[in-house]
Structure formats: structure tokens, C-alpha cells
Amino acid sequence: MKKLWITTAQIILLIVIAQIADVLVQWLHLPIPGSIVGIILLFLLLQLKVIRLEWVERGSKFLVAEMLLFFIPATVGIINYKSLIVNSGLSISITIIVSTLAVMLCAGLIGQWITGRKERAAS
Amino acid sequence: MGNALFWLGGTIAIYLAAKKIYRAHPKVYLTPLIVAPVVVIAVILISGVSFDTYDEGAGWLTKMVEPATIALAITLYKHIDILKKNAYAILASVSCGAIAAIVTSVGLARLLGLNEEIMDSLAPRSATTPIAMTISQFNGGVPTITAIATLVTGLLGLIMGPLIVKWFKIRSSIARGVLFGTSAHSAGISKALEYDTVTGSVAGIAMMFTAFVTLCAAPWLIIWLQ
Numbered sequence: 001m002k003k004l005w006i007t008t009a010q011i012i013l014l015i016v017i018a019q020i021a022d023v024l025v026q027w028l029h030l031p032i033p034g035s036i037v038g039i040i041l042l043f044l045l046l047q048l049k050v051i052r053l054e055w056v057e058r059g060s061k062f063l064v065a066e067m068l069l070f071f072i073p074a075t076v077g078i079i080n081y082k083s084l085i086v087n088s089g090l091s092i093s094i095t096i097i098v099s100t101l102a103v104m105l106c107a108g109l110i111g112q113w114i115t116g117r118k119e120r121a122a123s
Numbered sequence: 124m125g126n127a128l129f130w131l132g133g134t135i136a137i138y139l140a141a142k143k144i145y146r147a148h149p150k151v152y153l154t155p156l157i158v159a160p161v162v163v164i165a166v167i168l169i170s171g172v173s174f175d176t177y178d179e180g181a182g183w184l185t186k187m188v189e190p191a192t193i194a195l196a197i198t199l200y201k202h203i204d205i206l207k208k209n210a211y212a213i214l215a216s217v218s219c220g221a222i223a224a225i226v227t228s229v230g231l232a233r234l235l236g237l238n239e240e241i242m243d244s245l246a247p248r249s250a251t252t253p254i255a256m257t258i259s260q261f262n263g264g265v266p267t268i269t270a271i272a273t274l275v276t277g278l279l280g281l282i283m284g285p286l287i288v289k290w291f292k293i294r295s296s297i298a299r300g301v302l303f304g305t306s307a308h309s310a311g312i313s314k315a316l317e318y319d320t321v322t323g324s325v326a327g328i329a330m331m332f333t334a335f336v337t338l339c340a341a342p343w344l345i346i347w348l349q
Contacts, residue, residue, distance in 0.1 A: 014194055021189075031261075032338065033257035034257075035253050038190075039199070042194075042197070043196040046200045053201075056197060073134065073178055073181040074188075076177065080174050081265075091236065092241065092245065094235060095235060095245055100283065103220045106219050106220045107302050108298050109291060109298075110216040110301075112295055
């Protein structure tokens with residue numbers, strides 16, 4: 001029971017940080033989404049030891065583990081786009097498949113090339 | 124009010140059930156990422172309510188996306204030493220991958236005759252869902268299409284990633300982590316963790332950095348490619 005309260009309190013803390021980030025974006029007219037500002041904000045607060053890792057770790061673990069749940073309504077929104085799927089579904093699928101392959105090869109091979117070169121230099 | 128609570132509770136119940144099924148039968152096509160939305164859509168279609176009615180209640184879940192995204196800062200904080208040690212390899216390969224994602228999606232979308240709105244929706248697909256959706260909206264895309272495209276990308280990452288690692292002999296943990304984190308966001312991280320913890324951590328860093336690069340580069344690249 002105590003664990004549940006701690007997790008809930010930590011989630012509320014994360015919600016507060018998210019709200020602060022949104023307010024900052026509005027006030028300063030930043031051309032960046034609130035979630036990115038929030039990540040930078042929390043990272044800085046942790047680095048500067050304003051917030052200790054134990055204060056947010058449990059709550060964040062819960063949120064990240066259940067992230068999928070929070071996307072369900074957005075995904076379900078597809079029912080408003082039936083004609084799009086019928087008309088362009090195939091082209092969209094091809095784009096996603098080929099593009100994802102390209103990203104994997106690009107990131108993986110460049111990463112392998114750089115780290116491989118480093119290892120060879122070391123030995 | 125009762126209706127809103129019904130859809131909120133119903134979505135959570137379906138999600139929990141889908142998770143339970145996946146735990147018993149861990150097959151790719153049974154991932155809650157597919158099963159939960161499909162079941163929810165079926166229930167909506169059968170009951171004949173509109174998406175707006177559904178979203179009145181279930182939309183509360185969407186509000187939790189931002190705090191959950193911010194929680195990712197903790198991954199970055201915990202693994203900052205791995206990033207410092209391999210900064211060049213990680214940043215260089217992630218940047219190339221993230222830019223490849225935008226260029227190839229816009230290029231292919233044009234080639235296949237998809238309209239601008241869809242192009243803008245597909246471009247930020249490799250970033251993690253909440254950020255991809257925000258970037259999409261910023262650039263004039265449709266966040267829902269982006270959410271679906273991002274989801275499909277994550278699933279593809281789970282399926283194709285291990286094959287690419289095997290076929291192209293990607294042996295370093297850093298390169299593997301970058302491959303999964305850059306192409307397939309949080310779905311990629313879960314797969315990367317199956318290799319070892321370094322691969323998982325690098326995937327986490329790569330996902331974060333992909334989001335930053337996509338955010339900064341997507342608006343310019345889209346304009347330039349058009």
C-alpha cells in the first residue's frame with residue numbers, strides 16, 4: 001500500500017514538471033514541444049541535485065512501462081481515416097517499410113564502422 | 124460522465140487483458156500494441172458511438188503521454204557515462220539514421236504520390252510516439268496518422284532489427300543499440316535489452332537523440348525536399 005502511494009506521488013511530481021514545461025513553452029514562445037522542454041528540465045534538475053533520483057524513479061518506471069496504454073486513444077483515432085487507408089494504405093506501408101530498413105542500415109552500419117575502427121586502433 | 128468513465132475504464136481493461144494474453148503467448152502479432160487498439164476499435168464500431176464520444180473519456184490517457192515522455196530523462200541521466208564515452212559514435216550514427224528516416228520517407232512518399240499532409244505525418248515516424256506526434260502537428264501533419272505510422276515502425280523494428288543485426292554482422296553493442304533506438308524508438312529498446320544492458324542503454328540514448336535531431340531537422344528537410 002505504501003509503495004502505491006509513493007508511486008502515485010512520484011507520478012504527480014512528473015505531471016507537475018510536465019505542466020511547468022508547458023507553461024514555459026507558452027510564456028517564452030518556444031518553438032519546441034513541451035515534452036522536450038520537460039525532458040531537458042528534469043535532466044537538469046537531476047544533474048543539479050534539485051531532484052533526487054529516488055523521488056521520481058519509481059513513478060517514471062511505472063509510466064514508461066505502461067506507455068503503450070497512453071497511446072491507445074491516439075491509435076484508435078484511425079477510425080476517422082477509413083478512406084485514407086483504402087486509398088493510400090499500400091503506398092504508406094511501402095514508405096514505412098523501406099524507410100525503416102534504410103534507417104536501420106544507416107544507423108547500424110555507421111555505428112559498426114566507427115566502433116570497429118576504434119577497436120582496431122586499440123588493438 | 125458515466126459514458127466517459129466507461130470508455131476510460133474499458134480501454135484500461137482491454138489493455139490489461141491484452142498484456143495478459145501477450146505474457147502467456149509472446150508472439151509478435153499478439154503484442155498489446157496491435158491487440159488493444161484492434162479490440163477497442165471493434166467495440167466502438169459495434170456500439171456505434173463516434174470517436175469523439177470515445178475520446179471524451181479515453182482522452183485522459185493521452186494526457187499522460189507527456190509526463191511519461193518526460194520520465195525518459197531518467198534513462199539519459201542514468202546512462203550519461205555510456206554516452207560520454209561513446210559520444211562520437213552514437214551522435215554520428217544517430218544523426219545519419221534520423222536524417223535518413225526523414226529523407227527516405229519524404230522521398231518515397233513523393234515518389235508514390237502521397238499528399239503533403241501524409242508526407243508530413245510520416246516524416247517524424249522514427250522518433251518516439253509522443254514527440255513524433257508533436258513534430259507532425261508542428262509541420263502540418265495529422266498526429267493520428269503519425270501515431271499509427273510510428274506504431275508500425277516500432278513493430279517492423281522488432282521483426283527486421285534482429286535480421287539486420289545477423290545479416291550485416293553488426294557486432295558492437297553500441298552499433299546494435301543505435302540501430303534499435305534510432306529506427307524503432309521504445310519498441311526497439313525492449314528488443315535491444317534482449318542483447319545486453321549496454322545495447323539497451325545505448326538504444327535509450329539513441330531514441331532520445333533521434334527525437335532531438337528529428338525535431339530540429341524535420342521542418343528544414345521537409346521544406347528543402349519539397
